Amino acid sequence: MPTYYVDGAVGDDGNPGTSEGASNAWASIGKAMATVANGDVVYIKSTVTYSESGVSLITAALNASNYISFIGYTSTPGDNGRIVWDGSAGTSCLTSALVTTVYYYFANIEFINSSIHNVNLSGCSNVKFHNCEFSGAGGSGVLVDMDCSFVNCLVSANGSDGISGWTDVACVACVFANNAGDAYNVLSTRVVYRCLFYGGAASTQCIDAGGTESNVVACTFDGGGLAGTKAVQATSATRCVFVDNIMHDLDIGTDFAAAYSPFASIVGNNIASNTSPSHSESGVQVGFRTLFSSPQFTDEAGSDYTLSPASPAVGAGLLPGLTE
Amino acid sequence: MTTYYVDGAVGNDINAGTSEGAGNAWETIGHAATQVTSGDIVYVKAGAAYAEDVSFTVPGTSASPITWIGYATTPGDNGQVVVTGAGVTHIFSSTWSSSFYNTWMNFDLSNGPSWGFIAATGSGASFLAFINCRFSNNGSGGVFAGPNSLWLNCESYGNGSTGIQGNSARIVGCKVQNNAANGHAGSCIVSYRNVLAQNGIGATNYQLIGVNGTSVFGCTIDGEGSSAAADGVYGTLSQALIMDNIIVNCDSGIERGTQHSANPSVNNLFHNNLIDLSTTSALPYDNLNDVSGDPNFADRVGFDYAIDAGSPAVDTGIRPGCFEA
Numbered sequence: 001m002p003t004y005y006v007d008g009a010v011g012d013d014g015n016p017g018t019s020e021g022a023s024n025a026w027a028s029i030g031k032a033m034a035t036v037a038n039g040d041v042v043y044i045k046s047t048v049t050y051s052e053s054g055v056s057l058i059t060a061a062l063n064a065s066n067y068i069s070f071i072g073y074t075s076t077p078g079d080n081g082r083i084v085w086d087g088s089a090g091t092s093c094l095t096s097a098l099v100t101t102v103y104y105y106f107a108n109i110e111f112i113n114s115s116i117h118n119v120n121l122s123g124c125s126n127v128k129f130h131n132c133e134f135s136g137a138g139g140s141g142v143l144v145d146m147d148c149s150f151v152n153c154l155v156s157a158n159g160s161d162g163i164s165g166w167t168d169v170a171c172v173a174c175v176f177a178n179n180a181g182d183a184y185n186v187l188s189t190r191v192v193y194r195c196l197f198y199g200g201a202a203s204t205q206c207i208d209a210g211g212t213e214s215n216v217v218a219c220t221f222d223g224g225g226l227a228g229t230k231a232v233q234a235t236s237a238t239r240c241v242f243v244d245n246i247m248h249d250l251d252i253g254t255d256f257a258a259a260y261s262p263f264a265s266i267v268g269n270n271i272a273s274n275t276s277p278s279h280s281e282s283g284v285q286v287g288f289r290t291l292f293s294s295p296q297f298t299d300e301a302g303s304d305y306t307l308s309p310a311s312p313a314v315g316a317g318l319l320p321g322l323t324e
Numbered sequence: 325m326t327t328y329y330v331d332g333a334v335g336n337d338i339n340a341g342t343s344e345g346a347g348n349a350w351e352t353i354g355h356a357a358t359q360v361t362s363g364d365i366v367y368v369k370a371g372a373a374y375a376e377d378v379s380f381t382v383p384g385t386s387a388s389p390i391t392w393i394g395y396a397t398t399p400g401d402n403g404q405v406v407v408t409g410a411g412v413t414h415i416f417s418s419t420w421s422s423s424f425y426n427t428w429m430n431f432d433l434s435n436g437p438s439w440g441f442i443a444a445t446g447s448g449a450s451f452l453a454f455i456n457c458r459f460s461n462n463g464s465g466g467v468f469a470g471p472n473s474l475w476l477n478c479e480s481y482g483n484g485s486t487g488i489q490g491n492s493a494r495i496v497g498c499k500v501q502n503n504a505a506n507g508h509a510g511s512c513i514v515s516y517r518n519v520l521a522q523n524g525i526g527a528t529n530y531q532l533i534g535v536n537g538t539s540v541f542g543c544t545i546d547g548e549g550s551s552a553a554a555d556g557v558y559g560t561l562s563q564a565l566i567m568d569n570i571i572v573n574c575d576s577g578i579e580r581g582t583q584h585s586a587n588p589s590v591n592n593l594f595h596n597n598l599i600d601l602s603t604t605s606a607l608p609y610d611n612l613n614d615v616s617g618d619p620n621f622a623d624r625v626g627f628d629y630a631i632d633a634g635s636p637a638v639d640t641g642i643r644p645g646c647f648e649a
Contacts, residue, residue, distance in 0.1 A: 147563055149565075151590065168563060170563075170565055172565065190537060190563070190565075191565055193539075193565070215514055215539060218542075243496060243516065265474075266494055266496050269497075
């Protein structure tokens with residue numbers, strides 16, 4: 001399980017890649033992607049913008065004890081500095097033909113500007129992203145399949161959906177901004193926690209989830225007052241927890257289709273402002289304590305969604321996302 | 325879709341039950357339980373000495389559940405109704421063996437000889453909801469429900485066995501403390517902003533049992549040194565999100581399965597556990613921002629888990645515990 005190093009400024013793909021520096025590191029992420037196997041770690045130095053497109057993930061790791069990692073850094077491996085991976089020369093930064101569990105881990109990488117999807121791993125399961133950015137794609141920011149997670153990521157200004165996946169795609173402390181499609185489009189979320197959504201287009205959903213076991217907690221949603229915007233569309237909403245959220249300037253807060261009772265869901269302790277109805281369905285059974293007043297963000301126009309001291313959410317037990 | 329009223333002080337079971345007051349309301353919850361159909365709402369007025377052993381036998385449907393709501397003076401005021409265990413079995417129970425779709429709000433089911441509420445064991449009545457209910461000091465456990473049940477703003481403490489038992493459970497804003505066995509047994513899918521503390525002291529018990537896909541976040545978990553093998557959060561916990569918790573005084577704070585398989589256990593405050601994480605991940609972010617230190621609870625001996633301004637949990641984004649007010 002070797003550790004490899006990529007340095008676009010001084011590296012060379014003819015090097016062994018096993019240490020840093022001019023005669024050691026590789027030059028391209030593509031070289032690393034073609035080489036890695038079970039448990040390998042690849043550190044990528046932010047010396048250049050990596051203008052690589054269509055890099056293909058070809059080798060799946062064996063199991064959850066053998067994640068293959070690609071980790072950006074600035075000066076010292078582990079310093080969590082980000083690299084920029086610009087896919088504008090092609091349809092994607094990263095893609096894969098695999099349809100399986102792959103066990104890959106990506107940290108500190110900005111995937112930007114691909115003509116279609118920045119990251120197209122639509123058949124790949126068990127992929128984790130930490131401290132990454134997906135922005136400026138012509139299509140979606142990132143496609144994944146099942147059992148994936150996003151922590152502390154920025155998903156912005158993509159031409160279609162922000163994150164698109166199948167089931168069990170967990171999302172924590174992420175910001176979704178200015179995406180033309182749905183910000184987060186999956187069949188069931190597992191959990192979306194402490195995320196911020198704003199700047200979406202008309203008739204889009206911040207979260208478009210099939211609904212079963214879609215847990216959305218401590219998130220802030222701003223629909224910009226556009227028609228057809230929804231915080232959550234959950235067409236088969238059962239067994240969901242929707243608590244501690246702020247829904248602001250939306251057309252509809254949560255849309256749980258009437259054909260499926262949201263029974264066994266916990267829906268409440270939310271703030272809804274300029275959002276009507278806050279819940280559209282035939283009888284949320286466990287609706288409790290939703291406040292209908294302005295959350296009083298610090299600077300909504302400037303996309304600062306922290307709460308001002310005068311906010312009714314302060315001291316109300318509401319703990320919405322990314323406000324600290 | 326009828327609304328009924330029960331008033332143990334002035335009601336009578338020969339009444340119609342369709343409005344409040346003498347001459348209208350029913351007297352007993354047990355009578356109401358035989359009269360309801362799916363979609364009905366039953367308001368139960370506090371004040372009377374409800375000493376009943378109620379078996380709930382009528383299921384609702386997912387679209388038309390049956391809802392039982394306690395109140396103090398005006399229906400909807402969320403006043404809690406005290407029901408004590410008079411019989412030799414349980415206070416509330418159901419022998420239904422599949423989806424039951426009943427909700428209970430504002431009931432205090434305490435000091436009974438056995439369970440405060442029990443569904444038939446095994447695949448008993450499922451899809452139950454308990455809101456603002458109390459289960460305390462019962463001879464057996466607090467509450468035992470079938471799968472896919474939920475608890476919101478409930479308390480379960482001082483019971484002779486498990487505090488809350490149920491598979492595929494969702495538990496939000498609850499206090500589960502000082503029970504003789506596990507805090508939450510079964511498989512918990514979502515545990516958010518709960519206090520799970522000092523359950524099962526002196527034996528191998530867990531404050532919370534999870535499964536693959538479990539999310540435990542914003543909770544305060546205190547194992548109180550239960551025993552050498554008593555963990556805070558226990559389970560295989562693949563694809564489990566464990567975040568923003570305070571976990572203290574456990575054998576293993578988080579006892580989980582395969583290395584790397586868990587989703588991040590991030591931003592937790594650990595203190596005074598024998599082992600914080602039984603299986604640490606080599607992935608650099610999987611234990612991101614975990615911190616340690618005395619959380620400075622206001623009075624954990626008195627089960628007050630508020631944290632003061634000096635706590636290392638303040639301003640770290642860790643926000644555990646129950647809902648305020």
